Amino acid sequence: QQQVKQSPQSLIVQKGGISIINCAYENTAFDYFPWYQQFPGKGPALLIAIRPDVSEKKEGRFTISFNKSAKQFSLHIMDSQPGDSATYFCAAANFGNEKLTFGTGTRLTIIP
């Protein structure tokens, strides 16, 4: 049973473009939604996170949009750069609960 569904599985974006990755969750008890970035051979690293009391959070070129009624959230990468090429994972949890539930990941490739 997959509680967090992530799409697309892979994404190719031109340099300077906007990369968009979507996630949907089922468990309405989730109230903490982080995004992780993973480079080959490395562990995931926290990129940005949001709680459902806000609909959007922006940190530099990275923005999370959150739609509580639709149980969906997305990551937008503005002005995408080749250095952004990595695998991105969305996740969800009850805030204060240790159990992160991850999406299946999106392999992002930024081409010149």
Place this chain on the structure above:
Amino acid sequence: NAGVTQTPKFQVLKTGQSMTLQCAQDMNHEYMSWYRQDPGMGLRLIHYSVGAGITDQGEVPNGYNVSRSTTEDFPLRLLSAAPSQTSVYFCASALASGRPQYFGPGTRLLVL
């Protein structure tokens, strides 16, 4: 700070063999966890600990044991390795419940 360290980086086992994957952190984090990463399945929680002497099961605990005798260390034991346990294993730690989790570099395990 070294952060979260994992050893070994790579291991090959034969079916039925046992081994321990080591995880250590020097950030005085209370919370530690183990995940496995498989292609197309994201990361799945195996076991976690909220402090020394306290452990609990995650999503996929079967075939794995853990203990937490110190704040710094959280070893993962495979008692009788099976090919289905071929995976990349990540250890993570957090200052406390609900705080961002920091991942180690991973251990790649191949069970023949």
